Amino acid sequence: MLRPRARLKSVMEITPEWLQVRGLRALLLDLDNTLVPYKTYGEAPRDLLEWLQTLKDAGIQIMLVSNGSRGRVRYWCERLGVLGFGPAGKPWFGFRKALRQLALSPREVAVVGDQLFTDVLGGNLIGAYTILIPPLSKRELGYTRLVRKLERWVLQNPGFARTAEDGEEFDPTENQPKPTISKD
Numbered sequence: 001m002l003r004p005r006a007r008l009k010s011v012m013e014i015t016p017e018w019l020q021v022r023g024l025r026a027l028l029l030d031l032d033n034t035l036v037p038y039k040t041y042g043e044a045p046r047d048l049l050e051w052l053q054t055l056k057d058a059g060i061q062i063m064l065v066s067n068g069s070r071g072r073v074r075y076w077c078e079r080l081g082v083l084g085f086g087p088a089g090k091p092w093f094g095f096r097k098a099l100r101q102l103a104l105s106p107r108e109v110a111v112v113g114d115q116l117f118t119d120v121l122g123g124n125l126i127g128a129y130t131i132l133i134p135p136l137s138k139r140e141l142g143y144t145r146l147v148r149k150l151e152r153w154v155l156q157n158p159g160f161a162r163t164a165e166d167g168e169e170f171d172p173t174e175n176q177p178k179p180t181i182s183k184d
Contacts, residue, residue: 004120004132011035011112011133012051016058023108024129026061028098030113031068031076031086037137044079052080061102065094065111067118091122099126116151 008014011034014027032038035048055062064084066073073086083101088094095111102109106127113119114135123130 001121001124002116003124004116004130006129006131008131008133012047014055014110014112014131016055016060019055019058019060019110022110022129024110025059025108026063026102026104026110027055028063028065028095028109028111028123028128029082029084030090030115030119031064031066031073031084033114033135033137034112034119034133035064035080035136036076041075044076049080052082056081061104063098063102065090065098067094090118091125095122095126095128116155 011029019025019027029035036044052062062082064073064077064080064082064086065088066084066086067088067090068086070086073084077084085094085097088097099106099109107129110129110131111119111123111126112131112133113123114133116132120130120132
């Protein structure tokens with residue numbers, strides 16, 4: 001249940017072609033430390049907006065499913081031009097609600113996030129294609145910092161963290177480029 005189907009370096013690696021090969025028609029995206037650093041506000045990074053537009057132009061449905069506050073999720077949904085909701089109650093409830101709203105089967109949906117125990121577990125519980133990416137920032141809730149220690153153990157244990165496809169793994173020790181959020 002904690003094994004992602006793919007481990008990528010960034011959400012930007014997900015292209016319409018990548019999704020099409022896997023029979024996926026929608027993305028359920030985590031917000032904090034997946035699309036934007038935790039607790040940030042401001043204008044969305046241009047490359048993130050362009051990536052989202054490329055997916056939309058290809059007919060990919062996109063929805064934010066976040067455990068963040070209703071106001072924060074609404075704020076980012078408006079700036080990113082996508083549907084979404086929060087707090088979602090991941091891993092148990094949010095993804096089922098998103099599937100109902102999109103009217104898709106779990107086999108047609110990818111769940112993308114930075115946490116094993118919310119995003120990957122929740123996506124696997126509904127039978128979706130799960131994608132784990134490294135967090136954008138080290139800044140996060142105290143509880144999440146504690147859970148990260150367990151996540152690191154799971155990811156370092158080959159019996160738990162294997163992926164289903166070769167060539168889609170990331171090195172969790174690599175430094176990832178940090179997106180910038182403008183204050184404009």
